[in-house]
Amino acid sequence: MQQVFTKAMARNIFLGGAGFFLIIYLLLAYDSFQQIPIRDHAVNLTPSVLRGKYLFDTNDCIGCHTVNGEGAYYAPELGNVYKRRGPEFIKAWIHAQPSGAPGRRQMPNFHFNADQLNDITAYLQWLSNIDTNKWPPNIEG
Amino acid sequence: MNYQSQRVAKPYFIAALGLFVGQIVFGLIAGLQYLNGTFLFPALPFDVVHMSHTNLLIVWLLMAFMGAAYFIVPEEAQTELYSPKLALITFWVFLAAGAVTILSYLFVPYTQLAAMTGNAVLPTMGRGYLEQPLPIKVGIVLVALSLLFNVTMTLIKGRKTSINIILVGSLWGLALLFLPAFYFPQDTVKASFGWWWVVHGWVEGDWELILGALLGFILIKMTGVDREIIEKWIYIIIAMTLISGLVGIGHHYYYTGAPAYWIWLGSIFSALEPIPFMLLIAFSFKTLLQRRREHPNKAAMLWAMGTPIMAFLGAGLWGFMITLAPVQYYIHGTQFTAAHGHLAFFGAYAMIALAIISYAMPLLRGRTANSMVAQRWEMTGFWFMTLSMIGITLALTGAGIVTLFLQRAAEDPMGFMQVQDKARVFFWIREFFGVSFFTGLLIYLRSFFFAGEYEYANEMKQALSK
Amino acid sequence: MTPHINSDTDATQDLPGDLAIWIFIFAELVVFGIFFAAYAFARSTHVTLFNASQLTLNRDNGFANTLILVTSSYFVVRANQAIKAGHNKVCGHWLSGALGLGGGFLLLKLAEFHQDFVHGINLSTNLFYMFYLSLTFFHFMHVIMGMVILAVVAYKAYTGHYSAEHHTGVETGGSYWHMVDLVWIILFALVYVIH
Incomplete structure (x- = not known):
C-alpha cells in the first residue's frame, strides 16, 4: 500500500476520536444522572x-x-x-x-x-x- | 534560549522545586503517622498532612507546567511572550495563593476555615485534591485565565506549530476541567461522579496531552529528528489517550453508586488505557535511535527517556492492575490505589516536569548544558528517586495485598485496624524508601549549585585519555 | 554497518505514518473485539436472559440494515474503481449513493431506538439491553463518523481533488467504511441472530 500518513490525518484522528468519545460520554453521563437518584434514594x-x-x-x-x-x-x-x-x-x-x-x-x-x-x-x-x-x-x- | 521573555519561566521552575521539597516532607510525616498514630497529634492530624501532601503535589506540578508553557510557547511561536510582566505578576499571585492555602491548612482548623471563607454559600470544600477554600479556588481560575490570555495571545501573533497548539489547547482544557470543582451537589453520588471530571479529566486526560507536548518539544530540541514525524506521533498518542480515557472514566464508577453498566463499559475502555503509554515508549526510543545529534545535556535526556517507561509502569501497568471491575471489587479503596497513584504521578507528571526543568534550566542560566559534574549529581538523583519510588510502590502494593487477603477476600474478614497492623512491615518499607527518595531529591537539588557549563574540549580530552 | 544504518533511517521516513495508521485501525478493531468478547462472556453466564431478550429485537429491521450497508460498501468499491480510471465525477456519484444508503441506515436504526425508548427500554433494563444498546449505539456513531469522512471524500472528488494516480483519500475513506460495514455484519449476527 503506497499511502502516506500525514500529520493532518493524525490530527483529524485526534479531533474526530476525541469529539466522538466526548459525545458518547456525555450521553452516558446524562443517563447516569437520571439513574443515580433512584439508586441512592435521593x-x-x-x-x-x-x-x-x-x-x-x-x-x-x-x-x-x-x-x-x-x-x-x-x-x-x-x-x-x-x-x-x-x-x-x-x-x-x-x-x-x-x-x-x-x-x-x-x-x-x-x-x-x-x-x-x-x-x-x-x-x-x-x-x-x-x-x-x-x-x-x-x-x- | 532565543527569546528574552522565556526568562520568566525561571522563577516558576525554582518555586516548583521548592514546593516539591515541601510535598516530600509532608509525605514523610504522613508515612510516619502510619507507623506511629500519635506522631504530631493533635497539632497535625493525618488529614491535614495528607491534604498538604496532595495539594503541594498539584501546585508544584502546575507551577512546572506553567513555567514550561512560558518557556516553550515563545520558542515555538518564534516571538516574544505577549506580556512577560503579567506572567511575573501571575507567578507571585500563584505562589502566594499556594503558600496561604498550605499555611491555612496547618494553622486553622478545617471547619473554621470553611466558615471563614463562605463555604456555606457555595460549598466546595471537603473533597480529595479540592480541599482549597472557595477564594483560593477562584484565585486558581484567575491565575489560569491570566496564563491562558498570555500564551494564547503569543500563539496568535507567532508561528503555530502543532506542539504549541497541543500545549496551549491542553492548558485551556486544564482550566475548563477545573470548573467542576465548583459543582458540589448535595447528592453524594452525583458529587463523586462529577469530582472525577476534574481528577480523571486532569490526570488521565488533559495532563497526558501536556505530557505529550512537553516530551515532543524536548525530543525535537534534543534529537534533531524531523518535527513532522514527532508531531504526527504525538497526535496519535493523545488520540489514543482520549479514545480510551473518555469512557475509561467508568473505572471510577463501578462501586460508588453509579449505574451498573459502567462495570462493563468502564472495564472495556479502560483496558485500552495502557496503549497510549506503550506508544509513548515506542515513539521515544525510536526517536532516540534516529537522533541526528548528541546533545550535551545527558541528564535531560535521561529524564525524557525515563518518563515514558515510568509512566507506563505507573499509569499503564499498575493502573491496569486495578482497573477491571472484578479485580477492583476486591481492591477498590486500598493501598493498591495509593501504589498506582504514587508511581503514576511520579512517573508521568513529576518526571516530565523534571525533564523540562532539566532541559530548560541550564539554558535559562546561560549554558547549553551543565558541567559533567553537575550532570552526574543530577543523574544520581534521578536513579535514587526513581528506584525509591518503585520501592514505595512495591511496599504499598504489599500492604494492599495484606488487605486483599485478610479483609476483602477473606472467609472470616478481619477489621480495618487489625489488618493495618498486619501490614505494618510494608509501611516501614515504604517509609524507608521515602527517606531514600528524599535523599535522592537532595542529591538532585545539589546539582544546581555547580558553576560552569559543559565543555566539549574537556570532555573530549578525558574520553580520549581513557 | 554504515549502509545498513542509512537504509534503516530511509525506510523509517514513511514507517511511522504507516505504523501509526495501522495501530489506529487495529485499535478500532480491538475496541469492538473486546466489546464482542465481553458480550459473549456475559451471554455465557446469562443464556436464558439473553435468548429471551433477543427475541424482542426487530430482526427484519436489522436484516434490512445489513443489506443497506453491504450495498453501500459495493458503491464505495465502485467509487474506487471510478477514481482509478480517473473519473472524478462518477466517483463522487457512487460516494453520494453510499452516503444516501448510510442515511437510510441511520433512519431505520433511529426508528428502532425510538421503539425501544417507547417501550421504556434503557441501559439499566437488563444486561442484554445494556449490551444491545451500547453496541448498536457505538456502531451508530461510527456510521455517522464514516459518513462525515465519505462526505469529505465525495466533496473532494467532485472538486477534482483526486486523480488516477493520487487517490489515497478515496482508499482510506473507503477502508474505514468497509470496517464499519464489517463490524455491523458481526454485530448483527452476534446480537440479533445467534441464539
Whole structure:
C-alpha cells in the first residue's frame, strides 16, 4: 500500500476520536444522572441528612476515611459503617475521640453536640443504603 | 534560549522545586503517622498532612507546567511572550495563593476555615485534591485565565506549530476541567461522579496531552529528528489517550453508586488505557535511535527517556492492575490505589516536569548544558528517586495485598485496624524508601549549585585519555 | 554497518505514518473485539436472559440494515474503481449513493431506538439491553463518523481533488467504511441472530 500518513490525518484522528468519545460520554453521563437518584434514594435526603453531610465535608472526614472506596486509606470505610456498627456505637465512638492510646492512629474530637451527632448518623445511614453494585465484598469494608 | 521573555519561566521552575521539597516532607510525616498514630497529634492530624501532601503535589506540578508553557510557547511561536510582566505578576499571585492555602491548612482548623471563607454559600470544600477554600479556588481560575490570555495571545501573533497548539489547547482544557470543582451537589453520588471530571479529566486526560507536548518539544530540541514525524506521533498518542480515557472514566464508577453498566463499559475502555503509554515508549526510543545529534545535556535526556517507561509502569501497568471491575471489587479503596497513584504521578507528571526543568534550566542560566559534574549529581538523583519510588510502590502494593487477603477476600474478614497492623512491615518499607527518595531529591537539588557549563574540549580530552 | 544504518533511517521516513495508521485501525478493531468478547462472556453466564431478550429485537429491521450497508460498501468499491480510471465525477456519484444508503441506515436504526425508548427500554433494563444498546449505539456513531469522512471524500472528488494516480483519500475513506460495514455484519449476527 503506497499511502502516506500525514500529520493532518493524525490530527483529524485526534479531533474526530476525541469529539466522538466526548459525545458518547456525555450521553452516558446524562443517563447516569437520571439513574443515580433512584439508586441512592435521593428522596431520603432530609434536612437532617444534608446537615450531617455538611458537617462531614467541612470536617474533612475523607481526609482519613473512605466513602465507597474514595478518600484516604488511613481509617475505615464509612459507606457501610452504619450497618457495621449501628447508630449508638457511632455516636459514642465520635464522642469518645481521641483515644490517646499510645502509637495508635488518632481521630480528633470535633466537639459535636447531640443534634449534630444525630445529623451525622442520619447521613451515614443514607450512605449505607446506596446501591453500590454489592460493594464492599463484606461488612468490614 | 532565543527569546528574552522565556526568562520568566525561571522563577516558576525554582518555586516548583521548592514546593516539591515541601510535598516530600509532608509525605514523610504522613508515612510516619502510619507507623506511629500519635506522631504530631493533635497539632497535625493525618488529614491535614495528607491534604498538604496532595495539594503541594498539584501546585508544584502546575507551577512546572506553567513555567514550561512560558518557556516553550515563545520558542515555538518564534516571538516574544505577549506580556512577560503579567506572567511575573501571575507567578507571585500563584505562589502566594499556594503558600496561604498550605499555611491555612496547618494553622486553622478545617471547619473554621470553611466558615471563614463562605463555604456555606457555595460549598466546595471537603473533597480529595479540592480541599482549597472557595477564594483560593477562584484565585486558581484567575491565575489560569491570566496564563491562558498570555500564551494564547503569543500563539496568535507567532508561528503555530502543532506542539504549541497541543500545549496551549491542553492548558485551556486544564482550566475548563477545573470548573467542576465548583459543582458540589448535595447528592453524594452525583458529587463523586462529577469530582472525577476534574481528577480523571486532569490526570488521565488533559495532563497526558501536556505530557505529550512537553516530551515532543524536548525530543525535537534534543534529537534533531524531523518535527513532522514527532508531531504526527504525538497526535496519535493523545488520540489514543482520549479514545480510551473518555469512557475509561467508568473505572471510577463501578462501586460508588453509579449505574451498573459502567462495570462493563468502564472495564472495556479502560483496558485500552495502557496503549497510549506503550506508544509513548515506542515513539521515544525510536526517536532516540534516529537522533541526528548528541546533545550535551545527558541528564535531560535521561529524564525524557525515563518518563515514558515510568509512566507506563505507573499509569499503564499498575493502573491496569486495578482497573477491571472484578479485580477492583476486591481492591477498590486500598493501598493498591495509593501504589498506582504514587508511581503514576511520579512517573508521568513529576518526571516530565523534571525533564523540562532539566532541559530548560541550564539554558535559562546561560549554558547549553551543565558541567559533567553537575550532570552526574543530577543523574544520581534521578536513579535514587526513581528506584525509591518503585520501592514505595512495591511496599504499598504489599500492604494492599495484606488487605486483599485478610479483609476483602477473606472467609472470616478481619477489621480495618487489625489488618493495618498486619501490614505494618510494608509501611516501614515504604517509609524507608521515602527517606531514600528524599535523599535522592537532595542529591538532585545539589546539582544546581555547580558553576560552569559543559565543555566539549574537556570532555573530549578525558574520553580520549581513557 | 554504515549502509545498513542509512537504509534503516530511509525506510523509517514513511514507517511511522504507516505504523501509526495501522495501530489506529487495529485499535478500532480491538475496541469492538473486546466489546464482542465481553458480550459473549456475559451471554455465557446469562443464556436464558439473553435468548429471551433477543427475541424482542426487530430482526427484519436489522436484516434490512445489513443489506443497506453491504450495498453501500459495493458503491464505495465502485467509487474506487471510478477514481482509478480517473473519473472524478462518477466517483463522487457512487460516494453520494453510499452516503444516501448510510442515511437510510441511520433512519431505520433511529426508528428502532425510538421503539425501544417507547417501550421504556434503557441501559439499566437488563444486561442484554445494556449490551444491545451500547453496541448498536457505538456502531451508530461510527456510521455517522464514516459518513462525515465519505462526505469529505465525495466533496473532494467532485472538486477534482483526486486523480488516477493520487487517490489515497478515496482508499482510506473507503477502508474505514468497509470496517464499519464489517463490524455491523458481526454485530448483527452476534446480537440479533445467534441464539
